[in-house]
Amino acid sequence: MMSCRFLLAAIAACLLCACSATLSSATPGGDAPTLLLVSLDGVHPDMLGRGDTPHLDRLAREGVRAAWMQPSYPALTFPNHYTLVTGLRPDRHGMVHNAMYDDDLGAFALKDRDAVGDGRWWGGEPLWVTAERAGLPTATMFWPGSEAPVQGVRPTRWYPYEDGLALEVRIDRVLGWLSEPAATRPRLATLYFEHPDHAGHGYGPDSPQLHAALRDVDAAIGDLLSAIAARGLRDRVNLVIVSDHGMAPVPAGQVVAVEDMVDPADAQVVSTGQVVGFRPRPGREAAAAAALLGAHARYDCWRREALPARWQYGQHPRVPPIVCQMHVGWDAVPRANLARRPDRTRGSHGYDPAAPEMRAIFIAHGPAFRSGTELPGFDNVDVYPLLARLLDVEPAEHDGDARTLLPALRDDR
Ligand code: AMP
Ligand code: ZN
Ligand code: ZN
Secondary structure (H helix, E strand, O other), X not given: OHHHHHHHHHHHHHHHHHHHHHHHHHOHHHOOOEEEEEEEOOXXXXXXXXXXXXXXXXXXXXXXXXXXXXXXXXXXXXXXXXXXXXXXXXXXXXXXXXXXXXXXXXEEOOOOHHHHOOHHHOOOOOHHHHHHHOOOOEEEEOOOOOOOOXXXXXXXXXXXXXXXXXXXXXXXXXXXXXXXXXXXXXXEEEEEEOHHHHHHHHHOOOOHHHHHHHHHHHHHHHHHHHHHHHOOOHHHEEEEEEOOOOOEEEOOOOEEEHHHHOOOOOEEEEEOEOEEEEEEOOOOHHHHHHHHOEEOOOEEEEEHHHOOHHXXXXXXXXXXXXXXXXXXXXXXXXXXXXOXXXXXXXXXXXXXXXXXXXXXXXXXXXXXXXXXXEEOOEEHHHHHHHHHHHHOOOOOOOOOOOOOOHHHEXXXX
C-alpha cells in the first residue's frame, strides 16, 4: 500500500515537472509573441508562386494569404506604409504623396532627412506610438514614419533609413531583438526591403532583375525563418508580410514632359511621376485650369475638390489644387530628365489603386493565425485594426474595418 502511494506521488510529481517544462518551453517567461511586420516594397501578388519565392510561398500556404490587398490613393510608398500602421487614408494622415508642399513646413521629399524626421509631417497615431504608450517596447528595422517623433514618441529602437543596407544586417538585427528576454524584447518590430521596388522601377515587373531581387529577399526571409526555428522561437513570432503597392510595366517612350501638360509660367509642379500635382500661379488660375482640367490622352486632371470619391483624397491641405492621374503605363517627368531616361521598359506605381497592377500582397503566419486560409482581396486600411488586436492595444481612430481580417485569426471572437 505504502509503496503504491509513493509510486502515485512520484508519477504525479513527474507529470507536474513535465507539464511545467512544456509550459515554459512553449511560452518562455509566459510572455506574449512579437508581432513582426515585414514590407517588401513593390511586390505584386503575381510575383509570388513563380519559383522565386519558396519561403514566402510556404508561409502563404501554411498560414493566411489574401488574393490581393488594394493600396490607398496615391499608390506610392510613403503614403501606403503610413496607412498600414495608422489605418488612416493618406488624405487623413497627411502623408499625401512622396513629394509634397505644406504652407507652414515647406517642401517634403523622401531624400530630405530633416523633413522625414520631422514629426509635424506625420499625422495620426502610428501603431508603435500606441504600443509604446501602453508600455510595449517597439523596434523598427526601417519604416516610413519611424524616424520622426510622432506626438513626441519614437519606437524604443529605430534606424535612419539607409538605402542598400545589406539584407543580412537587417535580418541579424531583427533576430537579435526576437532573441531578447521578455523584459526588453520588442512586442512590435518592423522589417523593410526596398529591393523589389528598385528593380521593378529600373527594369519592369517581369525583368530578370526583379526576379533576382525577389530571390534575394525571399532567401533573407528564409534565413530569418530558419534562425527563428533553430532558436525555438517559432511560437513567439506572429509574422505579417505585406507590400505597399504593385508595379506596372512602362514601355520605352511612354512618358510625358510635365512642361507639356501646362506652361510652367501658369502652374508650379508639386509632384511628378504618376500622381502629378500642380499649384496654379497667382493670377494664372484660369490659364492653368484651361490647360489641365479634364480628360487627356495619357492622363486625367481634376480640381482637388472634384477627385473621384472612391479615392478618398482631396481634403487635406497638402493635396495640391489640381491633381493629374497618369494612365497605367505612362509617366510624367520634367523635360530635363527625359534625356537621361534609359530606352527600355521600366516600371512604375502610383496609378489608380483599383488597377490590378497596383495590387499588393498580404501573408500572415504564426501562433495567432489559421493555417491554409485564403482570403479575398481587401483594402489596406483593414490591416491596422488586425495589428492592434494582435498587440492587444486599443486602436486609435481609423478608416479600416476590423471584421475583414477576423477570418485570419484562430481566435476570431
Ligand atoms: P517610390 O518608389 O517613389 O514610392 O519610393 C520608394 C523608395 O523610397 C524606396 O525604393 C526606398 O528607396 C525609399 N525609402 C523607403 N523607406 C524610406 C525611408 N524610411 N526614408 C527614406 N526613403 C525611404
Ligand atoms: Zn513602394
Ligand atoms: Zn517605387
